[in-house]
Amino acid sequence: MQDNQQSGSSAVTRRRFLGTALATGAATFAAPAILRARNLNERLNIAIVGSGGRGGANLNGVKSENIVALCDVNENNLNAAAKKHPQAAKFTDFRKIYEDPNKFDAVVVSTCEHTHAFATLPALQLGKHVYCEKPLTYNIAEARKIREAAGRANVATQMGTQIHAGDNYRRVVELIQTGAIGDVSEVHVWVSRAWGRHDSLEAGQEAGDPYAIAERPLTTEEVPTGLNWDLWLGPAPKRDFHSTYFPGPKWYRWWDFGNGTMSDLGSHWIDLPFWALNLDHPLTIEASGPQPHPEIAPASMQAVYEYGARGDLPPVRVSWYQGTYKPQMWHEEQIPRWSSGVLFVGDKGMLLSDYGKHVLLPEEQFAGFTPPEQSIPKSRGHYGEWIHACKTGEPTTCNFEYAGWLTEANHLGNVAFRTGKKLQWDAENMRATNAPEAERYIHRDYRKGWSLT
Incomplete structure (x- = not known):
């Protein structure tokens, strides 16, 4: 390579x-x-x-x-x-x-x-x-x-x-790549997990967040016996121990340690269109949601990626929704209202999938459909x-060639959210050409004693 x-x-x-x-x-x-x-x-x-x-x-x-x-x-x-x-x-x-x-x-x-x-x-x-x-x-x-x-x-x-x-993802990739629903122009990916910052602790608990938090705790706690807190912090900024951060997955909602649901579940759910449509880097990224918090990732948000043509594949828009956000077709009950899903929209139909199952839509249109011969081995x-x-x-x-591009794309959703801008992405030079303020989210300075060389 x-x-x-x-x-x-x-x-x-x-x-x-x-x-x-x-x-x-x-x-x-x-x-x-x-x-x-x-x-x-x-x-x-x-x-x-x-x-x-x-x-x-x-x-x-x-x-x-x-x-x-x-x-x-x-x-x-x-x-x-x-x-x-x-x-x-x-x-x-x-x-x-x-x-x-x-x-x-x-x-x-x-x-x-x-x-x-x-x-x-x-x-x-x-x-x-x-x-x-x-x-x-x-x-x-x-x-x-x-x-x-x-x-x-x-x-x-x-x-x-x-x-x-899993076998389900393989079958979906085969269907998309053999043209079962034609050329795909849109993909909608949604997850119902609502972990992150809420307006209040009560709102977080109502949303089903077992570790709901609204603000950084003002108190400190004794480090648990056996935990090396300084090594746990590693390259992240120094802060005192609190059980709000540890053990996992509590830490993942704090920007200092993680990137919330976008990078976590995005790794699983955006993986499917990434694989099926041969995606790599988007041209633009735009996000919406609540006012960004300086320390805590959002429980609910939306991000929209525009990808250019890839060889003989047409441009495609990939929309991500988490928490309370869902596609319009979901709200209007034009598709099954699965709690989490990936919807491919082609010029000959649609395909809806989750981890373990998928369905071609409209179902009556695909009655008697014969799936392609399996080409991706078990x-x-x-x-x-x-x-x-x-x-x-x-x-x-x-592999890390594939996963590296997928990870970059997921992080870009958060960068767009935190900057509040529609980003024009220069993948070769790894920068948002219209948003120099995005640099602080693309890179970061590490705590003294830690370097990545």
Whole structure:
């Protein structure tokens, strides 16, 4: 793969090749010699960075391999994982793992969003395979850096969008790409989760937010026993401990640590049109919602992306809705009122999907419709796909080339929301040409002692 900033057309060509590679079994990179020489039954040596919460789930997903290192800033999580993997070395600072790179072949990163890039980049620079939980990075600049580093490293990478491995997404992609509903001009993506800032604590509780908060707490609390709060903060600005931020997923609504529902669930739901329509970078992004808060991501908002033509594919508008926002057709009951969904609008019909099911609309129009022959093979499982890629060099479906563009796009929705402008996006130079104030959301300064080089 090439690195450096890529044009949209070359990126799309690469992703189309990846789709072909998955269907034919072609490899997109060569596995390192040390792995090519191995029997496929020989286990990888894997370092686990983050072992609680999502980290525990990801650890369980790769437990068939040889777990040689465990790291967590919370010793309670660390010790619980060590009981199941007593042979693994224990760390609280993931930077220490990389001081002895001969001990491991691959890394699974499941830290909080604001430290993903810091745990991932050194692994790529050492030529290690990496699985990283979604979203890939905290901001756009980090996503670009990680995507390019992965291209140079030429290793197996996978972002943790587990639903991507499901059969339903594969069937939807086949339907869209074989023209079942014709040329797609619009996509509407909505999720009902309403976590983030509300006008009041009561409003948040009414919206079903289990961690509802309206403002930053004015008090501080004692750091829980076993938690290294300074390491948890990592590159983020210094602030005193409070249970409003920890444990997860409380932190994800705070701009200092995460980017709310847009980057979190967007990784799963926008993934489907991204895959089906060969998307990469938008031309413009516009967002609407409540008045942006300086510290807390919104519970409800909307973002609209305009994508240009991609090869023989026409321009398309992708609209995102979260919380109380829904497509007009949903409100008017022109489509089934699913709580979350992806609606593709083509010139020959529509397709509505969620994680596990899909339907062609209007249903009477597609009565007796014969779906295309399955061309995308069944997944080995999201973890199995990555492990197999580590050992053979075969492609993964959510590699960092693909996931990097998806992550950038999701973050752009928040950048547009926070600036309050319709952004004209120059992807090659990674800047909003009409909004220099967006720079503070594309990049950020790190706390003393932390750098991403």
